[in-house]
Amino acid sequence: MKHTTFLIATALAAGIAGAAAAQERITYKSAKTGTSYYQMGVELAEAVKSGTDGGAIVTVEESQGSVQNVMEVRARAGDYVFTTPPGLVSAAQNAAGPFDGKGDPAFDGIRALFPIPSLTMHFVMSADSGAKTLADLEGKTILLGSGSFGATEGEKYLELFGLTDKVTLADSELSNAGDALKNGQIDGFVTAGSFPAPNVIEAAASTGVTVLSMSDDEVAQTKRTKLVIPAGTYAGQEADIVTTSLDVVAFATTKMSEDTAYMLTKTFWEEREQMAESAPWWGAVSTDMLTSIGTKLHPGAVKYYQEIGVELSDAQM
Incomplete structure (x- = not known):
């Protein structure tokens, strides 16, 4: 009996550990607490948790602004998602504007996922x-x-x-x-x-x-x-x-796996209508907004948009 109990306990522990390991964890950095964009991050985190039945958990971090969000790409891993206007990504990749003299190869790996309210x-x-x-x-x-x-x-x-x-x-x-x-x-x-x-x-x-x-x-x-x-x-x-x-867009980097980027992008669009019922600003977001994103999209996001028939430009692929 003791031996059987030990085996059951070991199996349960292994199952719990396996479930924890399978859970995708994402860090989302947007804006200062108290702002509408921070609130959007909270709403997005809840939507991802709901849309994946808890398979993905998004932790929202306070930010001091879009420039900081981009700069942190240099030290972040593949679980990092952040928001910024696409123009700032282009500036970072060209070491221009606020990134003059601060260029970094890590910026070249920034890829777009989906637009958020402008x-x-x-x-x-x-x-x-x-x-x-x-x-x-x-x-x-x-x-x-x-x-x-x-x-x-x-x-x-x-x-x-x-x-x-x-x-x-x-x-x-x-x-x-x-x-x-x-x-x-x-x-x-x-x-x-x-x-x-x-x-x-x-x-x-x-x-x-x-x-x-x-x-x-x-x-x-x-x-x-x-x-x-x-x-x-x-x-x-x-x-x-x-x-x-x-335009403001949620970005990741090429450090993020294609599967994770696909999951996030798919979940966002499938949950967007539900989010708009409680927070009307999500109702203004549509796939039409993708045309104004001049930066490259993450391959995982590209996969989803191709599945639903959204036309993308060569520059976005």
């Missing part, structure tokens, strides 16, 4: 300001914040459209935008994030706002991707809003 520009104006177009920003007090993509992009647009000296920039953090708008301290604020953006939802519900729409010519001048925010996305929004966006 960074979407919002010029949010109080209804009382009367602003309907970018030209109407003249004479208004605007909050850009600092240190974010939205702040940098907003400043670029003000200069591009001749508004730099025609608006007053509020000296405050973007986190104060909602209260400042409600109290009349500012006429509007600029923010960039996935849509529907939580801070815009709050401002629209509590204050009443107009999110400015851009003309096709203005979009073309920015050299960014045109994006349409459908009518009804925000309270009081009766028409579509035309704005710009910056």
Whole structure:
């Protein structure tokens, strides 16, 4: 009896160890805690766990930004997934921009998996300001914040459209935008994030706002991707809003196996609709967004896209 009990216990232990060894573990690095992109990482982790019946576990790590995410490729193993705009990957591979003088062979192994919600520009104006177009920003007090993509992009647009000296920039953090708008301290604020953006939802519900729409010519001048925010996305929004966006993509490296990349990509797309039911920003993600990814895709991702009939460019293969 003792011998039999020992064999059973040994078999159970071996089975548990085998199950643990079979479980795929992924590290996902995106953004700072408290941001919409960190929350997306949490949602993605839950979706992967659910979609694989616990066969794959994603651990979400806080990040200080996209540049750091790319830089960490040099020291990370094949379980590393991170988010960044494709343009930064190209810059890293060419030792340009923020990677000038910091080139590394590891960057050449970066490969795309799937797009996530884009960074979407919002010029949010109080209804009382009367602003309907970018030209109407003249004479208004605007909050850009600092240190974010939205702040940098907003400043670029003000200069591009001749508004730099025609608006007053509020000296405050973007986190104060909602209260400042409600109290009349500012006429509007600029923010960039996935849509529907939580801070815009709050401002629209509590204050009443107009999110400015851009003309096709203005979009073309920015050299960014045109994006349409459908009518009804925000309270009081009766028409579509035309704005710009910056693609954001989940990347891995060639250190990741083809099977793992295939599993992650397949699970993401199969769970995307379910994620969108509880977090609407996932509803804006489609395979059409793959056309704007100018970097190479991971072979595992390529395999999945070919299976579902998505046309890829030669540069992506």
